Amino acid sequence: MDSLITAAARALAAGDPLGALKRVALREDAPALALRGIAMAQLGDLVRAKALVRRAARAFGPKEALARARCVVAEAEIALASRDLAGWPAKPLDAARATLDASGDRRNAAHARYLEVRRLLLLGRLDEAERILADLDPTPFPPALRTAHELVVTGIAMRRIRAKPAREALARATQAARAARIPALTAEVESAARALNAPAARLLDQGSERPLLLDDVEALLASKSRLVVDACRHAVRDGSSVISLATRPVLFALVRALAEAWPGDVSRDALVKQAFGAKHADESHRARLRVEIGRLRAMLRPLATLSATKDGFTLAPKRARDIVVLARPVEEQYAAVLAFLADGESWSSSALAIALDTSQRTVQRALDALAAEAKIQSVGHGRARRWMTPPVLGFTTSLLLPTPLPTE
Template sequence: MEGSLGLTLRGIAYAQIGDLELARTSLERAISLTDEPLTRARARAALVEIALSTGDPLLAARAAKESVDELARLGDARNAAMQRLVLARAEVLLGRLGEARRVVEDVMATALAPDLHASALLAQAEICIRAIATSDARDALSRARRALEGAPNHLLARALVALEQELSRPVARMLRGGVLHDADLFAIEEVSRGGFLLVDACRRLVMGGQLKRPLARRPVLFALLLVLGRAWPASVPRDELVARAFDVRRVNASHRARLRVEIGRLRKVMAGLAAEPIATPDGYTLSSTREVAVLLPPSDDEVARVALLLGDGASWSAQGLAEHAGVSKRTAQRALGALVASGGAIRTGNGKGVRYTRPGTPIASRMLLLGLVPQT
């Protein structure tokens, strides 16, 4: 029978090539076959990261903290640092970028081997991407590449190249000045710096200056804002606004009355953004002191809209995706089914615990688990 160390290494190898189910099975067997504390701790650390790739990031964050303490107590400083980067990844997926940044900075403040330093910089790059600081992400990736010059690591180098390529790959469409064109992360960074009012139909929010207003849970208000943003600076007739925001074919007086109420609510939501919907003789226009830019999914197809959200590497429920994509839960489930069938998404869990993720996301186990391989 294969020993616990062999099973641990096999589990790590499976994780590195993306077969997380076989990885989990091998690692769990390794734990059951040994009482050696360090081997068990390393196998558990690997399981933590696999859990992060396929489950709840909040639970994974708690498990990562426990794993950090266990590895540090056993004197495995290298893998304790690796687990701190797993914790940082969990914080990113939870949207706690400040906490993720602090964790990575703490890791980088210690003496690190070249591959671990590069891994920390890769984590830093993803945090920058989430903060829409694409130029800073590119700089972090360049520093990571330099860190590996004296100690090549081909698997990690491929991860750096893959993320660097994503920076300049078109991920959405941008409407500016009446012209629609493809937009990469650098273009999105440009319009997010504060000089524009950004109506973001990918994440369903509006940004202006340093302020951000999420509207994923207020679909009618966002629908109104999106119609006004796409028409800016022109006015949109009232009946057209009603038909597109309320999804009705025949507009009546009650719809027009509701429109006035919803416009008032939208005006309150946008307070402080130096922009608001104002009435015109025939309808409403979006008045803004900044140029208005509208960020749109790469296509109007529901599958593309859902795939774009999965691209952040988080583990999503169908309901959560439906809310953020602005579609019904049934539509989201249909799109997710198509993505799973094509290999564009992974489905995990059962019942209410079903979650969906994109395969091969940055800072996944195939990169960080390198630290768990014994050094020779």
């Protein structure tokens, strides 16, 4: 490897893409193309970066399997940064990681694993992410890779609503980022710190409302003295006892309305409007309400009682002293779509459909509605069209993203 390639590689490792480009910008050989691609990725031109890395992979000869494997890892990182989840190179990345392991390039092999973990975290597949992470020991890695490891640990802990492990991992990430001395990495750690220290949810308690930090949310969910109607995960819980209503939207709408009115009752007409979206309650609505109330009463029996009153129904806890509602920091029809867009990256509708596990048509309807309200904006056309929005100011979006509520 010549001196210019070596110097460009060192510049990229130090987070200096312009310094790297000064050395290889006019070269067309395979190593220079790969370095130019990585430099363009660091500068944010992900489309050109992807094209350059692919050209480099084709330019390397048949005996340069290690170099081609590194190009595959670079392409996967570009795909993750551009939220190209539909084009994620799952099989090529696995093959590249095996090649890197066999060639003794443990650092890039580990980097490939971290990319997969970050993708799983983005999709809310926390169990799979933790299984892969358990096999990775960051101790022998350089500071930049240790930072990436601890940022992933922080993200998983936040999604699991475990504040103390999240803060401990973030402290380790901060220390590793200082040792790495890469401005972009330091900025990523600072962004994670802001998210961890921002309000994560809202507490609705007898007509009052206040924001909660992640630590407060964790304490609330662990409390046995309060019956929590969790509007973030659509569940009702009392300490370690959890009743999920994630697949029963009508029942959850009823229990939330009753919880917000506690210790008072809610009229039958109000419940019909809340649960069924009817403007006027007729006998068929009231009959359906009786059926749904019966189902809700049976499901909540271990934690609460649901009683009829003169005008409607009231909810009362069995063991807890009161009832509160844990609400998302931002609530609207398309909050889940906004949550993904609020990371500041640009998303395609196909990537959002994969992340939300729904159809692309459903996602496109949501995007069109949000765009009509000027809450998001798009760039590009056709398959190159991407959607983005500024971050939700003052809030972390970790509790907006879909993921199962831990029951342990």
